[in-house]
Amino acid sequence: MNQPASAIEILDTTLRDGEQTHGVSFSPAEKTNIGKALLERVRVDRIEVASARVSRGEIEAVSGIIDWARGAGLADRVEVLGFVDHGKSVDWILKSGGRVINLLAKGSEKHCRHQLGKTLGEHLNDLRANIELAREKGLAVNLYLEDWSNGYRDSRGFVYRLMDGLADTGVGHFMLPDTLGVMTPEQVTAAMTDMIRRFPHLKFDFHPHNDYGLATANVIAAVQAGAAAVHCTINCLGERAGNASLAEVAVNLRDQLGLNPRIDETHLVQVGELVEHFSGKRTAHNAPIVGEDVFTQTAGIHADGDHKASLYHTRLSPERFARSRRYALGKLAGKASLLKNLERLDISLSEENQHKVLQRVIELGDSKKAITSDDLPFIIAEVLEGKDYTHxxxxxxxxxxxxxxxxxxxxxxxxxxxxxxxxxxxxxxxxxxxxxxxxxxxxxxxxxxxxxxxxxxxxxxxxxxxxxxxxxxxxxxxxxxxxxxxxxxxxxxxxxxxxxxxxxxxxxxxxxxxxxxxxx
CATH class of the missing domain: 3.30.160.270 (Alpha-isopropylmalate synthase LeuA, regulatory domain)
Known part of the structure; x- marks a missing residue:
């Protein structure tokens, strides 16, 4: 099933699932700043900001985000994970000012039997009661089918009966998580297609995890199968290997599928740095889109091609993300790499001196010295004057x-x-x-x-x-x-x-x- 160009929604769960990253805990002020950046600057469609009843500080954090979102007309886009707990999560979310509960259900028979110790019928009764209570008190309800990927694989009948028992409850989005990150794109396509065909009048979200490094690919498969929304986090934060990267998801939806998500790409790097700072988790230098080195050409032949005719440019241009292209200096550098860096520094050298400087760059690179454009004036001084600046x-x-x-x-x-x-x-x-x-x-x-x-x-x-x-x-x-x-x-x-x-x-x-x- 193909999606209309503007139909797909993106939910960012950095502040909820991302906070399940080992060692990450955001303060209320940090959560508010990240939430504002996601909705206002990056322009994601929805954000999931917390789990209900976690702590006293958490309700302060959610209240701060909701207060700002209400003033900006965005309160309906702020969602909180809640539990089947006789209305305690509902009351907690209402106290924080929230309007949307993402209720956690058991999407696999094993979880239902062994973790809850209940039959499907008993679990359905509990779910329906909690959904009815939440809606009576004015909350919109979405529903997670926890461990859906394993549940669908092991006992599809359980998943179908669960859906049949909830289809008439007014749930907005049924969220289908690959909780342990075990699916392949082909499995996602088959399972999502089946769910959508069986329940054509319901909306399905896909929530990936990256345990096998397939989260982004699985998101693309889910969207191609007809998912209404997909979930991701900034910088791949999340439990274990994390979730799908917001930057990767947004760019692939636009470039590979021809969709038009609301995301403002120019703020992706900036907000990624904000989350990096608050979380204490460094982003890999070669992380797609947001990594420090991903728009750096190292091979001299690539710099030469770009210098002559932009031969190594693609749609994935750094300018889309308010970044610039760089050309590395090292043992693989060529004359074009040097020229690109000299242009950036506004330095002119004769042909003879260019050759001398390039040979020195290659020599230093061969000894595994990391060379940046900031090092280049020192190398030039060393070649031309025989020493570094020694003022x-x-x-x-x-x-x-x-x-x-x-x-x-x-x-x-x-x-x-x-x-x-x-x-x-x-x-x-x-x-x-x-x-x-x-x-x-x-x-x-x-x-x-x-x-x-x-x-x-x-x-x-x-x-x-x-x-x-x-x-x-x-x-x-x-x-x-x-x-x-x-x-x-x-x-x-x-x-x-x-x-x-x-x-x-x-x-x-x-x-x-x-x-x-x-x-x-």
């Missing part, structure tokens, strides 16, 4: 840290042609170092740029004596700049990254003054 050089440094005492740092620095010393204290060794450095810079009318982000990591599988990589993002006058420092001591890795941005800053000032006064 500032750390000659000696002592950093001490003690329990319940401030850290201290004493440094001796060469700043251009002058050797200066200073001491500082602070909340940790790096803070103490920057305090001491600030005193030296102030004497010369200089200052460090504002620190925006700070990341420290070691290689996977590393040991306690492994190299530490520190990446710092700075807010410079020309925009954000990232610098990297590597050292066995994480404080000194951060110090190296700091000296690097300071050298860049001074070099930029010198170049600017020379362009104004060529004799300078």
């Amino acid at each position: 500032v050089e750390l000659l000696s440094c002592t950093v001490t840290s003690s329990l319940d005492l401030q850290s201290t740092a004493s440094i001796r620095v060469r700043l251009q042609d002058e050797v200066l010393t200073a001491a500082g204290s602070g909340n940790g060794g790096f803070d103490a170092f920057t305090g001491a450095l600030a005193k030296i810079l102030k004497k010369k009318g200089l200052a460090l740029p504002r620190l925006v982000d700070f990341e420290v990591r070691i290689p996977k599988g590393g040991r306690s004596d492994a190299l530490t990589e520190c990446i710092i993002t700075w807010a410079c006058e020309t925009g954000e700049v990232r610098t990297r420092g590597v050292h066995y001591n994480q404080v000194f890795a951060a110090i190296n990254a700091t000296l690097r941005v300071l050298n860049l800053q001074i070099q930029g000032s010198l170049q600017q003054s020379r362009s104004i006064d060529p004799t300078a």
Whole structure:
């Protein structure tokens, strides 16, 4: 069954199922901000925001989202998972201001018998009573058939009888979950097609899990079979291997199926970063659509094709997502990769110097050094001048840290042609170092740029004596700049990254003054 171009709905369950990710717990304020972003900026059709009766803080979170949604005319798009509990979930949702309950039923005979200890008839009686109560109190009702995928496989008769017993209850959406992520796209197609043909007047949602890495493919199969709505989360959050990615689902619906979901793609990355920050779960750099590296070309032949005729561009362009294409520098880089990065940095080199710089890039890449466009000015300086920028050089440094005492740092620095010393204290060794450095810079009318982000990591599988990589993002006058420092001591890795941005800053000032006064 084919869907009309605008028929498919997307429900995002980041705030409910996504919060079942191990180690993730959103505060009420975080939930409100994510909910607003999903409905207002990303423009998903519906959001599922919590499970009823979880905690006192949860009702505060739901109330905050509902209060905002009511003012924006979106309260009917906010849904809460509820349980067969003699109306307790209904009352909890009403108290929060909610208007929609997603009632949890047992979609498999095994769950019904072994978890509830009830017959299908008994479970149906409980469900009908809860649905009737919810509707009498003004709530719209959707119904999850928990473990439907296994239930359909093991005992279709149970699923059919369950549906027959609920078809006349006024349920808006029957939600069919692949609770344990066990289905293939072919199985989803067959099962969804069967359900829709047997119950043509009912609306079915498909709720995937990604245990076999098939969540997005299964969503596409469900939509092709005629599902009215599909469920997903930001950044694939969810229990175990997570759910389907909202970004992947939205883009595939548009590009592969020719549908027109409401999703505003330009906000997908931004909201993904918001969820990443609040959840503490980092997104893989190669995650489709939202990963840091997915619009980076590494092979020189690809950069060459793009440089000549955009040969490696597809409909999946970075501009759709308010991003830009990048060309990696490393052992696989070619002349076109270098040219693309030089254009971005507005640097011109002769043919001879381009060749020298490219050879150095390949040499560094061959030694497994990670090279970014931010490194390129240093490589150019190394090739053309035989060294990195060394306007500032750390000659000696002592950093001490003690329990319940401030850290201290004493440094001796060469700043251009002058050797200066200073001491500082602070909340940790790096803070103490920057305090001491600030005193030296102030004497010369200089200052460090504002620190925006700070990341420290070691290689996977590393040991306690492994190299530490520190990446710092700075807010410079020309925009954000990232610098990297590597050292066995994480404080000194951060110090190296700091000296690097300071050298860049001074070099930029010198170049600017020379362009104004060529004799300078």
